[in-house]
Amino acid sequence: xxxxxxxxxxxxRTSNPISVANFLSKEEVxxxxxxxxxxxxxxxxxxxxxxxxxxxxxxxxxxxxxxDHVIKKIMHQLEKQIGKxxxxxxxxxxxxFPHIIHNDDTHELPPSVYKGITxxxxxxxxTGTYPKLCFFDQFYFHGPAKFFKGSKDIPTYYNKQIxxxxxxxxxSNKPFVGDYEYFTHLYPQWLEGLSFHSALDWIPGNAxxxxxxxxxxxxxxxxxxxKSKLGISIFxxx
Numbered sequence: 001x002x003x004x005x006x007x008x009x010x011x012x013r014t015s016n017p018i019s020v021a022n023f024l025s026k027e028e029v030x031x032x033x034x035x036x037x038x039x040x041x042x043x044x045x046x047x048x049x050x051x052x053x054x055x056x057x058x059x060x061x062x063x064x065x066x067x068d069h070v071i072k073k074i075m076h077q078l079e080k081q082i083g084k085x086x087x088x089x090x091x092x093x094x095x096x097f098p099h100i101i102h103n104d105d106t107h108e109l110p111p112s113v114y115k116g117i118t119x120x121x122x123x124x125x126x127t128g129t130y131p132k133l134c135f136f137d138q139f140y141f142h143g144p145a146k147f148f149k150g151s152k153d154i155p156t157y158y159n160k161q162i163x164x165x166x167x168x169x170x171x172s173n174k175p176f177v178g179d180y181e182y183f184t185h186l187y188p189q190w191l192e193g194l195s196f197h198s199a200l201d202w203i204p205g206n207a208x209x210x211x212x213x214x215x216x217x218x219x220x221x222x223x224x225x226x227k228s229k230l231g232i233s234i235f236x237x238x
Contacts, residue, residue: 001142001167002109002111002141002142005111006109006111006141007141007169009111010111010113010141010213011139013114013211013238014139014211014213014214015211016197016198017133017135017197017198017200017208017209017210017211017214017216018200018208018209018210019200019201019203019206019207019208019209020081020206020207020208020209021203021205021206022205022206023077023119023205023206023207024070024074024119024204024205024206024207025205026205028070028073028205029121029122029204029205031070032070032092032119032121032232033121033122033230035060035065035068035092036060036092036094036121036230039060039064057093057094057095057097058093058094058095059091059092059093059094060091060092060093061090061091062087062089062090062091062092062232062234063090074119074232074234075087077207078117078207078234081207081209082114082115082209082236083238084238085114085115085236085237085238086112086236086237086238087234087235087236088106088113088235088236088237089106089233089234089235090232090233090234090235091232091233092121092230092231092232093230093231093232093233094228094229094230095228095229096227096228097185097222098131098185098217098218098219098220098221098222099217099218100146100147100148100185100186100190100217100218101136101146101147101148101186101190101191101194101215101216101217102144102145102146102147102159102215102216102217103139103140103144103145103212103213103214103215103216104116104144104212104213104233104235105140105141105142105143105144105145105212105213106143106144106212106235106237107143107144109142109143110237112237112238113212113213113237114211114212114236114237114238115209115210115211115212115236116209116210116211116212116233116234116235116236117207117208117209117232117233117234117235117236118133118202118207118208118210118231118232118233119206119207119208119231119232119233119234120202120203120204120205120206120208120229120231121204121230121231121232122204122229122230122231123202123204123221123226123228123229124226124227124228124229124230125225125226125227125228126226127224127225127226129224130201130202130203131201131202131218131219131221131224131226131229132182132199132200132201132202132218132219133199133200133202133208133210133216133217133218133219134178134182134183134196134198134199134216134217134218134219135196135197135198135199135200135210135214135215135216136194136195136196136197136214136215136216137170137172137194137195137196137197138168138169138170138171138172138193138194138195138214138215139168139169139170139211139213139214139215140162140167140168140169140213140215141169141213142167143160144158144159144160145159145160145161145162146159146160146161146162147162147165147168147190147215148161148162148163148187148190149162149163149164149165149189149190149191149192149193150163150187150189150190150192151163151187151189151190165192165193168193168194168215171193171194172193172194172195173193174195176188176191176192176194176195176196177195177196178191178195178196179196179199181219181220181223182199182219182220183217183219183220184220184223185218185220185222186217194215197214199219202218202219202221202229202231212235212236
């Protein structure tokens with residue numbers, strides 16, 4: 001668990017999630033898709049860093065490509081948005097199931113934990129309506145976690161499972177109010193104690209920037225006929 005002092009430091013840097021339009025050009029998006037595809041074409045076991053998680057997503061460690069000219073440009077552009085930072089983790093991800101409620105903290109629990117960045121790259125089956133990345137008012141400051149209030153024994157790959165929201169910061173005592181069509185992949189009890197903050201369009205080429213300790217999840221893109229998403233996640237500390 002983090003100390004109260006460390007939590008206060010992290011809270012002092014929190015801000016609303018933002019979307020940066022046209023963060024990547026179409027050519028840069030195509031280049032990044034190609035990097036992922038060349039790994040996947042070789043087979044999961046053929047390359048270091050490509051992992052098929054038991055929870056669904058296929059991920060590729062971004063550190064494999066830190067010298068790539070587009071990745072280097074991304075890091076430079078992010079500094080303009082959030083200031084100097086240290087990347088704690090980064091990876092490509094492809095998923096055919098919408099991410100459930102989680103945060104993007106690190107096991108090391110540094111007081112310098114900072115922003116998470118999502119870079120949408122590709123929507124398989126896009127029908128004209130963009131899915132969302134959805135944010136809640138609540139935060140969790142005690143490591144990477146997924147949130148399953150009232151459930152039990154749900155497997156996760158990296159995050160710890162939170163079945164009791166006692167240590168979630170900013171719990172609401174009001175019924176959840178939000179667009180439930182975003183959350184058809186969630187059990188209603190997982191939303192109890194949470195309150196909806198905002199939802200940003202998941203548009204290839206944009207960058208979505210948010211606090212790593214803020215609870216968030218994907219909208220249920222399957223409801224729009226989208227079969228899978230490919231993007232990049234970057235996690236940072238100061």
